[in-house]
Amino acid sequence: MNDQPPQTADVPTPARTRRRIDPERSRVEFRVPHFYGLLKVKGRFERYTGTLDLSGEPTVELTIDADSVQTKQKARDKHLRSPDFFNTDSHPHVRFTSHTSRLAAGRLHVEGHLEAAGHTVPLQLEAVVRPVGDELEIVAETAVDQQELGMTWSPLGITRTPSTLIVKGRLVKDS
Numbered sequence: 131m132n133d134q135p136p137q138t139a140d141v142p143t144p145a146r147t148r149r150r151i152d153p154e155r156s157r158v159e160f161r162v163p164h165f166y167g168l169l170k171v172k173g174r175f176e177r178y179t180g181t182l183d184l185s186g187e188p189t190v191e192l193t194i195d196a197d198s199v200q201t202k203q204k205a206r207d208k209h210l211r212s213p214d215f216f217n218t219d220s221h222p223h224v225r226f227t228s229h230t231s232r233l234a235a236g237r238l239h240v241e242g243h244l245e246a247a248g249h250t251v252p253l254q255l256e257a258v259v260r261p262v263g264d265e266l267e268i269v270a271e272t273a274v275d276q277q278e279l280g281m282t283w284s285p286l287g288i289t290r291t292p293s294t295l296i297v298k299g300r301l302v303k304d305s
Contacts, residue, residue: 149266149301151180151192156299158194162276163290173201173210175224182238182259182268182301188231190240192297194224196247214283215276217247226253236260238270249279257297266301 159174177195182188196216201207211218228242238257243250257270273292283289 146184146186148181148183148185148304150304151178151182151268151297152265152300152302153178156297158192159296159298161294161296163293171201171206173199173207176200180297181304182266184233188228188233188238188240190226190228190231190238190242192226196222196224215247215281221247233259238268240270244274244279246279247281251275251278259301262300264303268297268299268301270297271295 157174158178159172162171162173163169164171175194175196176198178193178198180190180192182190197211197218199207199210199216201210210216213220216224224244224246226242226244228240230242231238231240233239236258238259239254240257241252241254244253251274253272253274255270255272257268259266259268261267272295274295275291276293277291
C-alpha cells in the first residue's frame with residue numbers, strides 16, 4: 131500500500147457500492163504532540179471495523195476497540211486504557227459516524243461526530259478515495275482535540291493538542 135495520497139486530478143470516481151475496511155491491509159493510527167510539541171507519541175489501534183457506503187449519499191462509519199491501543203510501551207498503553215484517557219472499562223469503543231458526506235473527483239468530504247471516553251465532538255475530514263482493481267484505497271487524516279474528549283491528563287502540561295488521527299487502507303465489497 132502506498133503511503134502517499136494519490137493526486138486527485140487523475141482519480142476516477144469509485145463505483146457506487148457499500149464497502150468495508152479490510153483490517154489485514156489497513157491501519158488506524160494516531161500521533162499526539164508531546165514534550166511541549168517537540169516529540170510525537172505514535173500509536174495505533176489493532177481492532178476496528180468500518181464501512182463506506184457509496185450506494186446513495188456517501189456515509190462513513192468507523193468503530194474502534196479502544197482496548198486495542200498500542201504504542202509499543204506497555205505502561206503507557208495501560209495508562210491510555212485508564213479513566214485518564216479512553217476509560218475502556220466504561221467506554222470500550224471509539225466511534226466515528228458521518229452526518230453529511232460528498233464525493234467529488236476522488237475526494238470524500240465528511241462531517242460527523244467522534245465519540246470516545248463518554249464524550250462526543252464534531253469532526254470534519256477529507257479523504258482521498260481511489261479505485262484499485264475492484265477495491266478502494268482510502269487515505270484520511272484529521273486533527274482531534276483530545277482535551278474536548280475529556281483526555282486532559284498531562285504532566286506539567288507537556289502533552290499538546292491537537293492529536294492527529296490517520297486511516298489508511300483498503301475497502302472491499304461488503305457481502
